[in-house]
Amino acid sequence: MGTDYNEYRREMVTLHLPFRHEESEILAESRYLQLYEENEALILDRRKEFESNLDIEKTLEICRELCREYVSDDGEEINDVVSRIPNENPFAELYHNPNADLNDDLRLALFDKLGSIAKKKDNILPYPEFYGLMRKANEEQREILFHTIHHSISNNEPMQKPLLIYLTGPAGSGKTFVIKALMEIYNRFSDTDGIFNAYIACASTGKAATAIGGTTVHNALSISLSRLLPLNIEKAHQYRALFELIKVIIIDEVSMVSSELLEQINERLKHITGLFTKAFGGLDEILFGD
Numbered sequence: 001m002g003t004d005y006n007e008y009r010r011e012m013v014t015l016h017l018p019f020r021h022e023e024s025e026i027l028a029e030s031r032y033l034q035l036y037e038e039n040e041a042l043i044l045d046r047r048k049e050f051e052s053n054l055d056i057e058k059t060l061e062i063c064r065e066l067c068r069e070y071v072s073d074d075g076e077e078i079n080d081v082v083s084r085i086p087n088e089n090p091f092a093e094l095y096h097n098p099n100a101d102l103n104d105d106l107r108l109a110l111f112d113k114l115g116s117i118a119k120k121k122d123n124i125l126p127y128p129e130f131y132g133l134m135r136k137a138n139e140e141q142r143e144i145l146f147h148t149i150h151h152s153i154s155n156n157e158p159m160q161k162p163l164l165i166y167l168t169g170p171a172g173s174g175k176t177f178v179i180k181a182l183m184e185i186y187n188r189f190s191d192t193d194g195i196f197n198a199y200i201a202c203a204s205t206g207k208a209a210t211a212i213g214g215t216t217v218h219n220a221l222s223i224s225l226s227r228l229l230p231l232n233i234e235k236a237h238q239y240r241a242l243f244e245l246i247k248v249i250i251i252d253e254v255s256m257v258s259s260e261l262l263e264q265i266n267e268r269l270k271h272i273t274g275l276f277t278k279a280f281g282g283l284d285e286i287l288f289g290d
């Protein structure tokens, strides 16, 4: 016990008092004993400063908690966040109830958050203009447009399968024309709320996206450049509420979308819609490329 106490005093003196030569100033003739007695109050003060209430385990746990959303080294964290997204959209009932006062607020809040992705639906074309657009389409364009109209009209049939189309053509062959006509068709024939579009239009690059009035794939589905991180709960709910109204994802310049990114889109849509067994979460997917 006595030796331990001496050892303790030696340690405290070397830790908390300044010295130049440990051997001569502290250890020789056990000077540390006297130094400790003379400076005990100071040593205890300094010790308190460094050690007060420092619960390292607790501090580390708080840090881990704060970082939890971003720490995902072993995949477990990702699964955890994904499994915390409930399958049911808690807003669905509100959203489908036309009399709910909250409904408008909810839509406006959603528009505030995700409005840049599914921009406010433009008024659909008057009939003569819509017919004019259809008449303007050449034979190949018309085939795809009519097929999509038929698909949209029968969208509520139970056995209806999602539309998966990949359209290619050289520059100037009329892809943008078809994209714009498809947007009109989806808005015209889908049962949406009139605030959001029934489609999300995006492209691999910002420039290509601007040409169709859309956004980048990464922005549209919150996919980071490095890898697919899970959506936080709030964002997942916002996406789920929005995707009650979204019928199709239109992607232009898909030749510049890597297979890895395409897989990330697939995964993201499955998590948003909760339809994990369906490709692209059961949404129509129309891809354009050269």
Ligand SMILES: Nc1ncnc2c1ncn2[C@@H]1O[C@H](COP(=O)(O)OP(=O)(O)OP(=O)(O)O)[C@@H](O)[C@H]1O
Pocket: 136, 137, 138, 141, 169, 170, 171, 172, 173, 174, 175, 176, 177, 178
């Ligand atoms: N059926 C059509 N009738 C009349 N004009 C058309 C038709 N289809 C396309 N065009 C016109 O042809 C031009 C090129 O079409 P568009 O921009 O749609 O091609 P694109 O394949 O998207 O080209 P890019 O890949 O270079 O963007 C446009 O001016 C468009 O208005």
